[in-house]
Amino acid sequence: SIVACSIPISVLTAVVLMYFSGITLNIISLSGLALGVGMLVDNSIVVIENIYRLRGLGYSRKKAAVAGARQVAGAIMASTLTTICVFLPIVFTEGITRQLFVDMGLTIAYSLLASLFIALTLVPMMSAGMLKNVKEQRQPMFDRLLSAYGNVMKKVLRLKPAVLLGTLILLGVSGWLCVSRGLVYMPEMESTQASINITMPEGATLEETGNMSDEIMERLSDLPDVESIGAMAGSDSGMALLGMGGGSDTETATMYLTLREDMELSNDELVDEILSRTEDLNCEVDVSASSMDMSALGGSGISVEIKGKDLDRLQTLAAEVAGLVEQVPGTAEVSDGLEESAEEERMVVNKEKASKYNLTVAQVFQQISAKLAESKAATTITTDTKDYDVDVTDENTKTYTRSDVKKFNLTYTDKDGEEQEVAVTKVVDFVDAKGMTAISRDAQSRYVSVSASIAQGYNVTKVAAAVDKELKAYDVPEGYTIEMAGEDETIRESMTELMKMLLLAVVFIYLIMVAQFQSLLSPFIVMFTIPLALTGGFLGLLLTGQDLSIIAMIGFIMLSGIIVNNGIVLVDYINQLRREGTEKKEAIIEAGKTRMRPIMMTALTTILGLATMAAGVGTGSDMMQGMAVVVIGGLLYGTLLTLFVVPCIYDALNRRKYRSEGEEELDEI
16 A cells, blocks of 8 residues: 555656646657556565565664665666656657657656655655564465575576577577568557548549449448448549539549447458448549558658659659569559649750751740740739739730641741741641659759559568669669658658667666766676667567567667666665675575565566556557557566576676775776
8 A cells, every 4th residue: 555655646746747848648648657657666666675674674663664765765766767868868869759759758757756756755654654563474485486596596697608698699589580570650550430532533523523422432331330421522722522512633532431439340351341342333442441540640651762854764764663663562552653744745946947047946936935925914013922913915815726836937037138937847846745744853853753552461661672672773874863762761760760869868877877886887787688678579579460660669768768677776785785795696696586576576567557558458559559568578578687687797797896885886997
């Protein structure tokens, strides 16, 4: 009951501080609270367990409360700060990563700081009043576990190289297996909504699109998982409800489905069912049953940008690159970016023919342009924000067609200085071609984008790697460049930012432990748990079938701050025993036995606190599921590291004898 008090008080404190910080209750901040709940009792557990141990040794209530809290105060302060400081590097990151996780970091920091304050004040006070008649209770099963642990540690300390080598090999293998499956930006989330995009054949009217939408509604109306269906026509800015007109694109429509929360079919099964019911219709149907897929924040699918000067050459290269992309397994709906091209007629001046009539290319185009001009600006109206040209026309103003242009006559001056006329067709060649409706530029360079979506069952990063391999083998003309973009590029940029964040967090963790231990060696020993504990996170993702995503990477960063907590408590107690004169190996084994109970308890409370999130219970929980899996896997594996590997590293690195507290730290350095 003493420990349980820390949870509601810490959560309430965090909510109050969230209010004054302007943090709203959303899926990110609530996930922070959920992550923090399992860690709120850690500090109190360490304090109450140490007080309880001293009471069992015969200390009075007040003396046990004061001494018990004082012995572990430095350790729990350091462990709390290491957990909080992993979120500090978010300040130095950029983009969506910072936007998403600032709220989470602040929420966890508020709750853990409150739990630290309670562990050092309320818990000792309540212990002094409530632990009146405490007798040492023997627990035969736990005593046998401690005895077995001591015997095993004696053997493990003699096999230090094998233990360390085994953990490093397992780290490399698990990391390689996890990364080889590919990366994702954000995990897909189960949703109670779905959308259907309909594309009619070219030239379809709004009425035909509406009739097709009605037909699809009729076919899907008896699906038990669908509660309601609505539709909108037009994909451009002029979106309008079906039947009301106003849509600027009459060939497309979007339908929105509201789904039941207790669906009989999974999202993938629902997509397959909708496609099978509409496959015979004369339209293209695209279904998305995961409208909460946050990968849209960072782009979707694969995009290849082809940069150069000549638009015709760009179009040719785009068609060739699209063919290469289409051959790569896993790509779907490949587009060369030229679907919006328009038919155009180009006028090419034949310089040799034009020279016979004393005409230059500029003179030819100047005369044609003058004839095509339908209006002239007569005056200008000036406003506070913009100048407007006023064009004056009359009913005789003619709009020319392509055939009219071919009948134009050009004026030229002959050798005698007299003006003559010549048909435009005698000096100009008319060529039918396709032109781009818009020209895209990046850093003043023209480019065309070839895009493709990812087929179901394929990973975007693995498909992108295959596409990149094909592009490297492609002979790019001089003056043109081909660059990969899209979701894969976003994933790589975000992962780079998160790796920087992880490295900076490790530096902060080390500096905090240096301040705690007043040593450079002891923190270095504890830091070994970070890379090795990542093995547990990788194994957790592999066993649950989760992909390595941005969310999972945040879990690894959090794990780096959490996993050192037990190592801090263990190494701190080993140092205390050695200061009291205990031999090194005996101190290591005795500290492991003494700290096994709080280490296991703190790990289990955090694991159980994250269990519901890892199970993915409830709509929207899928987003944070990867993070919880990583932390749980890392804590399960990391607890073993703390009890077995950290003592091995301590025994291997800390070779000096403790003579006095003043000389000891100098020897370690």
